[in-house]
Amino acid sequence: MGNKREYNLGYIVLITLVATLGGLLFGYDTAVINGAEKGLEGFFLLATDFQYTTLLHGITSSSALIGCVIGAAISGFFATRIGRRNSLRIASLLFFLSALGCYHPEFSLHTDVVGSLSTLISFNFYRLIGGLGIGLASAIVPMYIAEIAPSSIRGTLVSCNQFAIIFGMLVVYFVNYLIIGNHTNPIINTDPVSGISSVDPSSDAWTISTGWRYMFGSGAVIAAVFAFLLLFVPKTPRYLTMIGQEPEALRVLTKVNGVEKAQQILGEIKAASQEKKEKLLAYGLGLIVIGILLSVFQQVIGINAVLYYSARIFDTVGVDGMRATVIMGIVNIVFTVIAIVTVDKFGRKPLLIIGSIGMAIGAFAVAISAHLGISGILPVVSIIFYAAFFMMSWGPICWVLISEIFPNTIRGQAVAIAVAFQWVFNFIVSSTFPALYSFSPIVAYGLYGTVCVLAALFVWKWVPETKGKTLEDMSKLWKK
Numbered sequence: 001m002g003n004k005r006e007y008n009l010g011y012i013v014l015i016t017l018v019a020t021l022g023g024l025l026f027g028y029d030t031a032v033i034n035g036a037e038k039g040l041e042g043f044f045l046l047a048t049d050f051q052y053t054t055l056l057h058g059i060t061s062s063s064a065l066i067g068c069v070i071g072a073a074i075s076g077f078f079a080t081r082i083g084r085r086n087s088l089r090i091a092s093l094l095f096f097l098s099a100l101g102c103y104h105p106e107f108s109l110h111t112d113v114v115g116s117l118s119t120l121i122s123f124n125f126y127r128l129i130g131g132l133g134i135g136l137a138s139a140i141v142p143m144y145i146a147e148i149a150p151s152s153i154r155g156t157l158v159s160c161n162q163f164a165i166i167f168g169m170l171v172v173y174f175v176n177y178l179i180i181g182n183h184t185n186p187i188i189n190t191d192p193v194s195g196i197s198s199v200d201p202s203s204d205a206w207t208i209s210t211g212w213r214y215m216f217g218s219g220a221v222i223a224a225v226f227a228f229l230l231l232f233v234p235k236t237p238r239y240l241t242m243i244g245q246e247p248e249a250l251r252v253l254t255k256v257n258g259v260e261k262a263q264q265i266l267g268e269i270k271a272a273s274q275e276k277k278e279k280l281l282a283y284g285l286g287l288i289v290i291g292i293l294l295s296v297f298q299q300v301i302g303i304n305a306v307l308y309y310s311a312r313i314f315d316t317v318g319v320d321g322m323r324a325t326v327i328m329g330i331v332n333i334v335f336t337v338i339a340i341v342t343v344d345k346f347g348r349k350p351l352l353i354i355g356s357i358g359m360a361i362g363a364f365a366v367a368i369s370a371h372l373g374i375s376g377i378l379p380v381v382s383i384i385f386y387a388a389f390f391m392m393s394w395g396p397i398c399w400v401l402i403s404e405i406f407p408n409t410i411r412g413q414a415v416a417i418a419v420a421f422q423w424v425f426n427f428i429v430s431s432t433f434p435a436l437y438s439f440s441p442i443v444a445y446g447l448y449g450t451v452c453v454l455a456a457l458f459v460w461k462w463v464p465e466t467k468g469k470t471l472e473d474m475s476k477l478w479k480k
Helices: 009-045 054-081 084-103 117-148 151-180 205-217 219-232 237-242 246-257 259-273 285-300 303-307 310-316 321-346 348-372 377-391 394-404 408-439 441-462 473-479
Strands: 188-190 197-199
Touching (some): 009 054, 009 084, 009 151, 009 205, 009 219, 009 246, 054 084, 084 117, 084 205, 084 219, 117 151, 117 394, 117 408, 151 205, 151 321, 151 394, 237 259, 237 408, 285 303, 285 394, 285 408, 285 441, 303 377, 303 408, 321 377, 321 394, 348 377, 348 394, 348 441, 377 394, 394 408, 408 441
């Protein structure tokens, strides 16, 4: 009874809500391309000083992911040098600049010429800036929440970040839908001989010239709110202790946990922070490898092949792609909530293993449907089933484990490495899926199903259960 009331839940929830706006922007900024890419393609196909190819469109559509890799890789440096909170402030600024820059990429060129090569370069530069923000936020938001939260509800609170990511995707689907309104995406014709694409003259000119700009620019509002609210949240007590500001760390801990518990936690943080301060491999290579493999498996099970290309996939099996995508987004929200309410009860490992098996069943069902030539409801339900089990397992739980599995003294560096690998493999899966799916849906989903089985075996054999443990317990765990 007493343990449940030792912390200031209202204060913790408010801090978490502010931090998870970074997750919402993560989801918003990665998914905005889903609705904008057709109009963007039409815009650059009208260029007169270069030929906009499908390869260039692929690079333009995924250029933010390159920034994500860089942002995640440098997150450890920022988290250690300027702190978790200030790193999030930089991320909010990057989100804001990216949204405005993508809305009007010609601005920095001092020209009104649209659809030129220089405009394409400028647009990709701003998308890369946004990717830096996503990479920073993806690593630091879970770290920030984990270092503020009491151990008994840490899994639940860090899982809220995944909810925010998925909610951000759902929000931008609706925003894009509202922006398009009565307008239609351009019709793109591709010459079967030369392979050169062009815009059909009957295409909606507004969507090509303006619609995609509003979609990208809309993110600036959320980024501005995020930046403003970050003025009112504290630095994490773990970081404050690392930089020698123990009185301030105690003040934050007291506000979160109460006086008596705060003193105890501060003592544990101080003891842990004095051990092997700067050696990344102080706890062995195996710990770093486990963190990396958690990130790699979260991507190579193939979820972003669904999240980024769902509308196209659903269209190929004979259903309304946009409507099915929205239904999938709602189901994803529900299953993310299931993870949030169960992660601190059932633990991390059971959810990951159950989720891996559920995903494998969904992926193999899609492959079998393709093999038997079945379209319609079965492959659609199988894809939604596959995504739902990701949302109750690898989606949130991977972030929970990465944020808590590493000891305090190496957390910034280790999380940066793990999350950088996550974005590298995100890019690999996202960029190879169209060709793989075009070659054979059976091979694509058969491969993802097999990886899901391997992921379950990896978790069962190598990943420790961290439910209920303090962040300082991680040092003792890995010393063994």
